[in-house]
Amino acid sequence: MVQEFKVLIGGEWVDSATGRTMQVINPANGDVVGKVPKCSSADLDRAVEAAKKAAPGWASKTMAERSKVLLKLSQVIMAHHEELAKLETMEHGSPIRKTMNFDVPLCAEQFEYFAGVARSMTGETLPVGPWCSSITVKEPLGVVGLITPWNFPALMVVWKLGAAMVTGNTCVVKPPSIAPLTTLKLGELAMEAGAPPGVVNVITGPGEDVGEALVQHPDVAKIGFTGDTATGKRIMNLASNSVKSLGLELGGKNAFVVMPDADVDAAVEGAVWSAFFNSGQVCAAASRFYVHESLYEEFVDKMVAMAKTLRYGDPMKMETVIGPVAYAAHRDKIEWYIDGAKKAGAKLLLGGERPDTEETRNGFFVAPTIFGNCANTMEFMQEEIFGPVAGIAPFKTQEEAVALANDTRYGLSASIWTRDLRNGMAMAGQIKAGTVWLNEHLIVFCETPWGGCKQSGWGKDLSTMVLEEYTMTKHIYIDLTGQPVKPWYGLLK
Ligand code: NAD
DSSP states (O other): OOEEOOEEETTEEEOOTTOOEEEEEOTTTOOEEEEEEOOOHHHHHHHHHHHHHHHHHHHTSOHHHHHHHHHHHHHHHHHTHHHHHHHHHHHHOOOHHHIIIIIHHHHHHHHHHHHHHGGGOOOEEEOSOTTEEEEEEEEEOSEEEEEOOSSSHHHHHHHHHHHHHHTTOEEEEEOOTTSOHHHHHHHHHHHHTTOOTTSEEEOOSOIIIIIHHHHHOTTOOEEEEESOHHHHHHHHHHHGGGTOEEEEEOOOOEEEEEOTTSOHHHHHHHHHHHHHGGGGOOTTOEEEEEEETTTHHHHHHHHHHHHHTOOBSOTTSTTOOBOOOSOHHHHHHHHHHHHHHHHHTOEEEEOOSOOOSTTTTTSOOOOOEEEESOOTTSGGGTSOOOSSEEEEEEESSHHHHHHHHHOSSEESEEEEEOSOHHHHHHHHHHSOSSEEEESOOSOOOTTSOBOOEETTEESOBSTTHHHHHTEEEEEEEEEOSOOSSOGGGGGGO
């Protein structure tokens, strides 16, 4: 059944001004499951206007009042646990096992975290001198635009929404065109939790249209963006006209380094997890594996054997661990990289084909794929594939491993697998990435900052650091000298 959805503007559910719609397709079987408004810049203007109208009221609430809305939202999310999980599985193909046990509970936890942590935000008193008082205060930015990707449709918006709301901003959210349904549902739940009309507005439509209009809107103070590096570059250009503040969480091509003293079995478990979780559609997914030559054969054999056991198929079944990738053109792009890797001479060890079973035939599936004997010069070892494809290469020395890990235009994350934590720490210091894990890969907590360097972007989501991203630090100076004429005025006399 095709469900019809509306967008959320100023607390009202409305159609696009033109009445046009876009289809949402279930990637597991190609069925059209929803229709959402195909908004344009006229709708976006209305959403920004609604957010602008709501901004003074929301900013003037106490931190405790805003925090309570977030806590309530966390509970409301869990009250709709199964509904949200099914919606995300349907629009994105992520297995229900994951959306039930990971995405939805984490969304609830995020709101809880921001509700708590924002209440201990402080300003500073600066020791300039006894003849003045110099303090800093944190103020909301006003209307913020949040543009999010499809790979974790709910979680990626919650990372930003929680921080932006609790610090007193009003939000215009532009969810991913192919998977906007969970974000629309979260907008409804935010209202149910007590967010006043206009605090959360959700506009669906093409990025090149409503996304660009949001980035260029003069009344939008900041864009919090998560998505592709190429889109991030475009947004930087467009935002320069209004000198808009930006947070950019972009692509990654993440290295996984296995040192000669690593626990091989632990590294293999971590490798399969970090390459294939969410069908590899994770910005921090490990996709370049550098394994010391002494362990190479053992690691490769064990990784291939374990990856073979991953059950792919209907994502609505609890036993499925690998669902389809998010849309047909994305499947085609992944297959193009797989062909390129074969042509470049990488050795295909597993997968590389479209699974053909009753459950996968009509969906956009790519089997977990592993290549050995890879070289960093191969295109697929440099470009973000964003699919279940791992490339493995042997190395001889630690210096070589660090150089290989750093041989990328991205700087999002990396992991080092070793029993020697002292040396691991030294290596972590040499790797240019926003996160380096030792004996782990992909794990992220509310309390830990998330964000990259190089072409993976800048700014931080999560942790207390994100509170800085959604506030402006204002310096207020109070003259206490009691003198109308200060000594420095003499410079003009
Ligand atoms: P995308 O850049 O195609 O789209 C992201 C969002 O931007 C969508 O809502 C889209 O509609 C919108 N958009 C597209 N063109 C736009 C434009 N010209 N102006 C304004 N908005 C526009 O990315 P995607 O394919 O949805 O997501 C995958 C990418 O996201 C990958 O590169 C992945 O690494 C990255 N990602 C990064 C992180 C991180 O934390 N660094 C997290 C998740 C995903």
